[in-house]
Amino acid sequence: AETDALLAVRGLEAWYGESHVLHGVDIDIKPGEVVTLLGRNGAGKTTTLRAIMGLVGKRAGSIRYNGAELISARSDIIARKGIGYCPEERGIFASLDVTENLMLPPVVMPGGLSLDEIYTLFPNLKERARSQGTKLSGGEQQMLAIARILRTGAKLLLLDEPSEGLAPVIVQQIGRMIREIKQRGFTVLLVEQNFRFAQTVADRHYVMEHGRVVDMVKNEELLTSLDRLHEYLGV
Numbered sequence: 001a002e003t004d005a006l007l008a009v010r011g012l013e014a015w016y017g018e019s020h021v022l023h024g025v026d027i028d029i030k031p032g033e034v035v036t037l038l039g040r041n042g043a044g045k046t047t048t049l050r051a052i053m054g055l056v057g058k059r060a061g062s063i064r065y066n067g068a069e070l071i072s073a074r075s076d077i078i079a080r081k082g083i084g085y086c087p088e089e090r091g092i093f094a095s096l097d098v099t100e101n102l103m104l105p106p107v108v109m110p111g112g113l114s115l116d117e118i119y120t121l122f123p124n125l126k127e128r129a130r131s132q133g134t135k136l137s138g139g140e141q142q143m144l145a146i147a148r149i150l151r152t153g154a155k156l157l158l159l160d161e162p163s164e165g166l167a168p169v170i171v172q173q174i175g176r177m178i179r180e181i182k183q184r185g186f187t188v189l190l191v192e193q194n195f196r197f198a199q200t201v202a203d204r205h206y207v208m209e210h211g212r213v214v215d216m217v218k219n220e221e222l223l224t225s226l227d228r229l230h231e232y233l234g235v
C-alpha cells in the first residue's frame with residue numbers, strides 16, 4: 001500500500017525544454033528495498049532518477065518521500081530530505097585522494113556514516129585511502145561514489161548504472177556493496193542494463209518503455225517472466 005512506501009511516485013512527467021520525456025511514471029519503494037529500473041536505451045530510466053532529484057527542466061505529477069511532497073522542491077532541498085544521487089559519470093574529484101573525497105560531501109542529515117564506518121564496511125576503499133581519484137579503477141571510483149552518498153546521511157540512494165563499464169569480477173564487488181548497504185537498512189533505486197547483475201541485487205524490477213513504467217516483476221519471478229519481458233528488454 002502507498003502508506004508504507006518510503007518513495008511513492010505517481011504520474012510523474014518530465015521535460016527537457018520542449019521535449020516531453022516522461023509520460024506518467026508510477027513507482028513505489030518500501031524502506032530497505034532494492035529496486036531496479038530496467039529498459040532499453042532511451043526508455044527514460046536516467047530521466048526518472050533525475051526527475052526524482054529535481055534535475056530536469058520541468059516536472060509534473062507527485063513524488064512523495066517520507067510523506068513529504070517533493071514535486072515542486074529544488075534539488076538541494078530534495079538532497080536535504082535524504083535522497084542521494086550517483087550519476088553515471090560518478091563525479092569523483094580527480095585531484096583528491098579517497099579520504100579527501102569522502103570528507104567533502106556535506107552532511108545533509110543525521111545518520112551519515114563516519115569515515116571509520118565507511119572503511120569498515122568497504123575495506124577495498126580503505127586500502128586505497130591515499131590514492132588520488134585519477135589513480136582509481138572504474139570499480140573503485142564507483143564504490144567511492146556510493147560511499148560518498150552514505151557519508152551524507154541520505155537513506156535513499158539513486159544509482160545510475162553502477163555496473164557500467166566494469167569487469168565481471170568488479171561488478172560482483174559492486175553487487176556485494178549494494179547488498180551490504182541494504183543490510184544496513186538503506187533503500188536503493190538503481191538503473192540497470194545488466195540484467196544478470198540486477199538479478200543479484202534487487203528485490204523487484206520496474207520495466208520502462210517510452211517514458212512509462214510498463215511492467216513490474218519480483219526478483220524471484222524474473223527468470224520465469226523472461227518471455228513476457230522480452231519485447232521490452234530484448235533479452
Ligand code: ATP
Binds near residue numbers: 047
Ligand atoms: P540510457 O541508458 O540510454 O541513458 P535511459 O532509459 O536512461 O537510457 P534517458 O537517458 O532517460 O533514457 O533518456 C530518455 C529520452 O530523453 C531519450 O529519448 C533521450 O534522447 C532524451 N534526453 C535525455 N537527456 C536529454 C536532454 N538533456 N535533453 C533532451 N533530451 C534528452
